[in-house]
Amino acid sequence: MFRWLDERLGLAGWARTGLRKVFPDHWSFLFGEVTLFCLVVLVLTGVFLTLFYVPDSTPVVYDGVYLPLHGQTVSAAYASTLDISFEVRAGLVMRQVHHWAALVFVAAIVVHQLRVFFTGAYRRPREINWLVGIGLLVFALAMGITGYSLPDDLLSGTGLRIIHSVIISIPFLGPWIGSLLFGGEFPGHAIISRLFVFHIMLLPALLIGLVGVHLAILWRQKHTQWRGARETESNVVGKAFWPTQVFKSTGLMMLTAAVLALMGGLIQINPVWIYGPFDPTRVSAPAQPDWYVGWLDGALRLFPPIEFTLFGITIPSPFIPGVLLPGLAFGIMTLWPFIESRVTGDNREHHLLDRPRDAPLRTAIGVAALSVFVILTLSAGNDVAAVILNVPLEATTNLLRLAVLVVPIAVGVLTYRVCVELTRREAAAPGGTRPVAVRLRRTADGGFEEVD
Amino acid sequence: MRRLAAALAGLLVVGGVAVALSLEPARADSHDLEPGSIERGARLYQAGCATCHGDSGEGVDGWPPIVNAGEASADFQLRTGRMPYAQERGQQAQRKPPAYGEQEIRDLVAFVASLGDGPAIPEVTLDPALLSPGQRLFASNCAPCHGASGNGGALGGGAIAWPLTDAPPLIVAEAMITGPGQMPIFDWPQEDLNATVTYVEYLRSAPSPGGFSIGGIGPVPEGLVAWFVGMAALAAVVYLVGREWDRTGDGG
Numbered sequence A: 001m002f003r004w005l006d007e008r009l010g011l012a013g014w015a016r017t018g019l020r021k022v023f024p025d026h027w028s029f030l031f032g033e034v035t036l037f038c039l040v041v042l043v044l045t046g047v048f049l050t051l052f053y054v055p056d057s058t059p060v061v062y063d064g065v066y067l068p069l070h071g072q073t074v075s076a077a078y079a080s081t082l083d084i085s086f087e088v089r090a091g092l093v094m095r096q097v098h099h100w101a102a103l104v105f106v107a108a109i110v111v112h113q114l115r116v117f118f119t120g121a122y123r124r125p126r127e128i129n130w131l132v133g134i135g136l137l138v139f140a141l142a143m144g145i146t147g148y149s150l151p152d153d154l155l156s157g158t159g160l161r162i163i164h165s166v167i168i169s170i171p172f173l174g175p176w177i178g179s180l181l182f183g184g185e186f187p188g189h190a191i192i193s194r195l196f197v198f199h200i201m202l203l204p205a206l207l208i209g210l211v212g213v214h215l216a217i218l219w220r221q222k223h224t225q226w227r228g229a230r231e232t233e234s235n236v237v238g239k240a241f242w243p244t245q246v247f248k249s250t251g252l253m254m255l256t257a258a259v260l261a262l263m264g265g266l267i268q269i270n271p272v273w274i275y276g277p278f279d280p281t282r283v284s285a286p287a288q289p290d291w292y293v294g295w296l297d298g299a300l301r302l303f304p305p306i307e308f309t310l311f312g313i314t315i316p317s318p319f320i321p322g323v324l325l326p327g328l329a330f331g332i333m334t335l336w337p338f339i340e341s342r343v344t345g346d347n348r349e350h351h352l353l354d355r356p357r358d359a360p361l362r363t364a365i366g367v368a369a370l371s372v373f374v375i376l377t378l379s380a381g382n383d384v385a386a387v388i389l390n391v392p393l394e395a396t397t398n399l400l401r402l403a404v405l406v407v408p409i410a411v412g413v414l415t416y417r418v419c420v421e422l423t424r425r426e427a428a429a430p431g432g433t434r435p436v437a438v439r440l441r442r443t444a445d446g447g448f449e450e451v452d
Numbered sequence B: 001m002r003r004l005a006a007a008l009a010g011l012l013v014v015g016g017v018a019v020a021l022s023l024e025p026a027r028a029d030s031h032d033l034e035p036g037s038i039e040r041g042a043r044l045y046q047a048g049c050a051t052c053h054g055d056s057g058e059g060v061d062g063w064p065p066i067v068n069a070g071e072a073s074a075d076f077q078l079r080t081g082r083m084p085y086a087q088e089r090g091q092q093a094q095r096k097p098p099a100y101g102e103q104e105i106r107d108l109v110a111f112v113a114s115l116g117d118g119p120a121i122p123e124v125t126l127d128p129a130l131l132s133p134g135q136r137l138f139a140s141n142c143a144p145c146h147g148a149s150g151n152g153g154a155l156g157g158g159a160i161a162w163p164l165t166d167a168p169p170l171i172v173a174e175a176m177i178t179g180p181g182q183m184p185i186f187d188w189p190q191e192d193l194n195a196t197v198t199y200v201e202y203l204r205s206a207p208s209p210g211g212f213s214i215g216g217i218g219p220v221p222e223g224l225v226a227w228f229v230g231m232a233a234l235a236a237v238v239y240l241v242g243r244e245w246d247r248t249g250d251g252g
Helices: A002-009 A012-019 A027-050 A076-086 A091-118 A127-149 A154-168 A174-182 A191-221 A241-266 A291-302 A319-344 A360-379 A382-389 A393-428 B002-031 B037-048 B070-079 B102-115 B128-141 B169-178 B190-205 B219-242
Strands: A059-061 A073-075 A308-310 A313-315 A439-442 A448-451
Touching (some): A012 A241, A027 A091, A027 A191, A027 B219, A059 A076, A073 A076, A091 A127, A091 A241, A091 B219, A127 A191, A127 A291, A127 A319, A154 A291, A154 A319, A241 B219, A291 A360, A291 A393, A360 A393, A382 A393, B037 B102, B070 B102, B070 B169, B169 B190
Antiparallel strands (some): A439 A448
């Protein structure tokens, strides 16, 4: 069988090198794999949901088993989501696993990206894969936003309304883009079926294709690694793909799927039957997007409601927090490897990772940016916090406004000082600046002795 | 799944009947005044309420007059502990354990009702057949402040729309017809009142499928669970799978 294939495809040589590919040993390298396995779970559960979901906003009379909505006029999309939840065998657990996997998917992407950032793994020659990674993040977010809106419930409809408002806030182009995308005035007639095409066809194709590129570049360029006794800039130390890494990865995939399945089976998520069908005349509170869009919602909440005119063009208040801010954030993130090499003048190839303390300025900037992101994300839930803590809504808003200005500077400075101090202590400690591997020899009487 | 729905409905009916039964005595008493109730209430009122509301409910120094508050308002305010008021002036009355016992509340309610002409304690019945109209009324009129799941919401000016999770049907109905605090008055036909109260009771008591409920309010608890349960579990998995099990391995 293998010979038959090899004679026709000539894969043996390729497989021989491929199977010997070396994976570094450190556990932090596995977050990228977790992301990949979340994607596998998403595709599998997503295909199942596609079999039952109806991408259509045509009004129908709901006659399913959920009594509080029985006899009400809802969209076909919403009715099919209720059917998936209550009448399709295993439908609810599939929906829940899919949604939890989506939330964890983006979380794993973020953790993976933080690992890459804080260790400087994006430096030459890996800038391209950094860019591909940013593309993956963007597509993952787009997948999340389009998927969140598909059930056509009141919460997701409220989210679409906010997205629509942000889109039409773009000077000149906004109203045109809005009409084009939604098929007229909000809510339009076309948005659900279009979101569906984006969510199950266009974006998955782009996402999975780009994952292929991401892995191919990784394979070609080989892994980065931590500095160690044997690790240098010109080798890769670790375990071979076969057998070690294959088993590690398979186990990791099973365990990732297990965690997601447990969450989907045990913890309720997005109970759309409680929110009710979308109706443009209604709104529910609290209304939040899924966590990875929370920072944008938070920015909209914190930004003062100012509207001004520039060269005769009115700039509506959602434009700066809703369009400029994410544009700026993704712009800086995308260009970061190039900005850094320009600033530091370091254009050499790097295959050994920095520890966060080795690049105090980068680490400080990263932590400060992360704190902005966290505070904005928390701000998206300020009304929930106001109810739980029984404090005035305005107090939470003002406190978070202050925090988003002060905290990043404070944690940035603190991080920088901590990094510098750690490096200084290390230099002062006996044994030099780097951890040294100690080789031990077992003696005949059972003791150990160090060898050089 | 049909069996599940039937079970849901059954549970609602059982819960509804239980609640209706437990409410029955209070309602009967409020309509058939016990002898001496108003007089006892007047004494309690003088001691605990007159300082702000005035000797005959006219309101002192800008505190609210309650001449026409009626039974429903007095019953609501006293049973939920909002009165006696214990905040800085101008702040929203807080829910507390009631300061008066059952008999004292009945006496106070009788006295306040005798001051003027206000709404009586409403009569509501829970009716599973009204669930769907109730959901529709709730989504349009209640959810904007109290949330689709009835878990409360933040209003401006330091006020919050309270969670309805602790509100039995009669309290909900009293709030609707009296409009306490910033809440508007929803003086609806009896059937709409019944429908809304039925749906609120459904939200409070019917089990919601999907497993352990983390609030039913959407992405805030969901995001926290995604990170601090899901991602945390996967980080532990990653560490266990990926840590260096065999330090002497030569790296293949």
